[in-house]
Amino acid sequence: MDTKHYTIPVFIPELACPFQCIFCNQRKISGHLKVPSPEEVKDIIGKYLETIPTRKRVVEIGFFGGNFTGIPQAEQEAYLKVAIPYLEQGKIQGIRLSTRPDYISVTVLKLLKKYKVNTIELGAQSMHDEVLQRSSRGHTVQDTITASGLIRKFNFRLGLQMMIGLPGDSLELAMDTATQIVELRADNTRIYPTLVIKETKLEELYHNKKYKPLPLDDAVFWSKEVFKIFEKGRVKVIRMGLHPSEGLITGKELVAGPFHKSFRELAMTELWWEELKQLTNNKYKSIRITVHPKQLNFAVGYSAKNKKRLLEHYNTVVYQTDVELEGRDFYADNY
Numbered sequence: 001m002d003t004k005h006y007t008i009p010v011f012i013p014e015l016a017c018p019f020q021c022i023f024c025n026q027r028k029i030s031g032h033l034k035v036p037s038p039e040e041v042k043d044i045i046g047k048y049l050e051t052i053p054t055r056k057r058v059v060e061i062g063f064f065g066g067n068f069t070g071i072p073q074a075e076q077e078a079y080l081k082v083a084i085p086y087l088e089q090g091k092i093q094g095i096r097l098s099t100r101p102d103y104i105s106v107t108v109l110k111l112l113k114k115y116k117v118n119t120i121e122l123g124a125q126s127m128h129d130e131v132l133q134r135s136s137r138g139h140t141v142q143d144t145i146t147a148s149g150l151i152r153k154f155n156f157r158l159g160l161q162m163m164i165g166l167p168g169d170s171l172e173l174a175m176d177t178a179t180q181i182v183e184l185r186a187d188n189t190r191i192y193p194t195l196v197i198k199e200t201k202l203e204e205l206y207h208n209k210k211y212k213p214l215p216l217d218d219a220v221f222w223s224k225e226v227f228k229i230f231e232k233g234r235v236k237v238i239r240m241g242l243h244p245s246e247g248l249i250t251g252k253e254l255v256a257g258p259f260h261k262s263f264r265e266l267a268m269t270e271l272w273w274e275e276l277k278q279l280t281n282n283k284y285k286s287i288r289i290t291v292h293p294k295q296l297n298f299a300v301g302y303s304a305k306n307k308k309r310l311l312e313h314y315n316t317v318v319y320q321t322d323v324e325l326e327g328r329d330f331y332a333d334n335y
Contacts, residue, residue: 121159182233195257219258
């Protein structure tokens with residue numbers, strides 16, 4: 001049985017963020033309206049641990065949302081002190097947090113090292129200053145470059161999050177952002193399509209017809225192309241698409257944009273179709289496709305989309321698995 005990775009998310013919405021990015025309303029995006037106290041964090045961790053299998057697991061506590069390293073040092077320490085006993089007792093294996101590129105310094109990193117944080121994620125969003133400026137990010141590309149270098153120097157694992165479809169963005173710029181993230185030697189990344197959330201500046205621009213979000217098909221295509229760059233550069237993509245909070249699923253907080261609760265599966269479906277479409281020229285009527293078990297759902301496709309595409313060329317399409325295969329390797333035979 002493969003080891004499974006779990007992250008216990010602790011959301012600290014908008015805490016200490018010095019800028020209000022035009023796309024951001026963390027409280028609505030995350031579904032968390034209240035900043036938890038350190039004691040409440042202990043309860044959150046305990047409840048999650050009760051639901052996670054005790055064998056073959058790697059568990060991290062993640063402090064997400066807002067700007068963790070921008071809050072007063074005493075508050076940072078209060079949160080991190082809650083996590084330390086779980087680490088020392090072997091109940092978790094890591095602590096990660098997300099913050100802004102312009103809130104990283106030697107002093108900050110020494111503190112995080114003291115409290116055994118192992119992964120720092122930066123909201124890079126774009127590696128193009130014009131896109132950052134139009135989004136009111138309040139930091140520059142150079143801030144991301146400098147912070148990434150310091151994080152690597154202190155031997156933390158580096159995460160660099162990016163967004164696609166921000167004002168002024170394009171497929172070419174998004175692919176270049178991904179390329180630069182690879183060059184900064186990030187260990188992992190997240191790909192977030194830009195959504196128009198209620199009570200944001202972006203909502204105002206959208207209603208005034210000054211911003212148009214990516215259609216879902218375009219967002220899937222962009223994500224697919226960006227994913228290939230990360231895959232080639234060996235940067236692990238740990239998420240594609242925003243976490244499907246209740247407000248996003250019901251549409252209560254979503255104004256417009258390419259939200260889908262299975263966004264990653266949509267993108268992976270199209271990645272697999274790039275491989276499988278070569279089979280449409282086959283003269284046989286039945287085909288059996290063998291893939292790795294972890295790739296089966298993606299190879300079949302969201303709502304069996306890829307299987308249906310192949311059934312336009314075959315009478316029968318059958319999938320089976322082989323643990324010896326790697327990635328999107330597959331083999332096909334006729335019967």
